[in-house]
Amino acid sequence: MPSFTTPPRAPASGWLFLGVAFAFLLTMLGTTLPTPLYPVYQQRFGFSQLMITVIFAAYAVGVIAALITTGRWSDQVGRRPLLLGGLLASAISDVIFLNSDGLAMLLAGRVISGVSAGIFTGTATVAVIELAPDAWKRTATFVATAANMGGLGLGPVVAGLLGEYAPWPLHLAFAVHLGLLALALVAVWLARETVERPAHPRLRLQRLTIPPEVRGAFLPAAIAGFAGFAVLGFFTATAPAFMNEVLGHDNRALVGFVAGVVFFASTLGQLMVNRFPQPWRLPIGCAVVILGVGLVGAGIGLASLGVFLGGAVIVGLGQGIGFRAGLGMVTAASPPDQRGTVTSTFFFVAYVALSIPVVGIGLTARAIGLAATGMGFAVLVGLLSALALVLLVRRQALAPSA
Known part of the structure; x- marks a missing residue:
């Protein structure tokens, strides 16, 4: 011992x-x-x-x-x-x-x-x-x-x-x-x-695995998490460029506020999650993200700061609801001795979403322009959230017969 x-x-x-x-x-x-x-x-x-x-x-x-x-x-x-x-x-x-x-x-x-x-x-x-x-x-x-x-x-x-x-x-x-x-x-x-x-610590790398019995819950939660964190990456990495080049605002304090508001809204969304019935928390989060990115895309297309900022608030709320609900769903589905590993895998997916999409925005903007790229990104995030929503509804529909 x-x-x-x-x-x-x-x-x-x-x-x-x-x-x-x-x-x-x-x-x-x-x-x-x-x-x-x-x-x-x-x-x-x-x-x-x-x-x-x-x-x-x-x-x-x-x-x-x-x-x-x-x-x-x-x-x-x-x-x-x-x-x-x-x-x-x-x-x-x-x-x-x-x-x-x-x-x-x-x-x-x-x-x-x-x-x-x-x-x-x-x-x-x-x-x-x-x-x-x-x-x-x-x-x-x-x-x-x-x-x-x-x-x-x-x-x-x-x-x-x-x-x-x-x-x-x-x-x-x-x-x-x-x-x-x-x-x-x-x-x-x-x-x-x-x-x-322990007297003799054992420092090992964190394994990233998904047990077979968790995959049904993990897939929609991970897709929703990927979409939500891609939005956080968008606002953290590229919102200044959209604010300046598309919306026409280069005040750094305003840029910082717009980039920060999505995180404040996410915090509020995570606080609100317990107000919803447990089976519908993640679907609600996905639906709110779809609405929010729709407004973000519309704000870019219309060059409207008000619409863009409103979309940031709504998509942040949806991200917060979806993130906490998805993490809770994955944790509840995991065997007790593998919860740490599954949670780490979930976070791995989330942080990949912070990096890959924003680099894709930088590459795509060179070919079709920043405004078109931003609207395309909003559509992509909306589609990912819709896919997660469909998988969740289907999973709930099949649950009684399981």
Whole structure:
């Protein structure tokens, strides 16, 4: 029987719980800081829109690499060491962006930023829930979700405001973020460890598999998740280009707000999901995404900021409902001893959706133009969501006879 190193069990502290949640929010905020600044990088370094999407996609490479490599490490070495490592990666990314002088450093900064997000996505979610004092137990999962998606949404807003109205537009946001990371470091350092660590940790890669009995639930959930995360990638990587070149708005604060609102709406959607009957949560999410991307596409076609922004809010709500419902459906269908593996596979699909479609947008825009590409992307996401919806309705129709 393996021996364990048992962490000291200090009483749960509301302040330390909120401190780790703050570290989670701040790390995710750092990953989306470049969004409203992409047009500035594009102009300063002469990048094409395709190169901007490649720079963004490098982030997803870092996330996926960290998820596969460190996905199971926090159970072996503890939550705090992984969280401290994620904060270190976030700080290194800031330093690289502060000194960036071209493509190589921007790519490196995005990859390392992705590593910080990949470490925090799983580890911090669990740590926040485990650290919650009794008064926060019922809302701990939502606090973790809000820290994750809220941080992603605040990144473009903060960078847009500083980039538009403060000096040092390409650097100030990263300098401020780097300073705040020091507070997050203290919060994580003071937090108690929440797992019993084996005396001889076994650090293995996270396996990505789907057991046969889970595939019926996994397929529609993964398709819906892919569609939803493709939309998040669209707003994070290419919304600045659409705002500037199609809608005629180049104010960085406005660009940051539009890019961030989809994440705020996603957080609200995840909070709303329990209001719907369980069998209809994911279908409702798919239907709302279809409506939202329809408005996004119409906003691009009409060159209307109001329609485009309304679509962003609605598609964010649908993404949030669909993501939480899909993850819950997949987890419920998984054998208890394989839930971690199936969840990791689900996240892998989601983060692939952040990168491949936006690179496709960059390639397609060179051939048919940005506006046509945006409308085509909206149609594609709508079709994927409709496919997931059909599969879900069919699955429910067949369920009674199973």
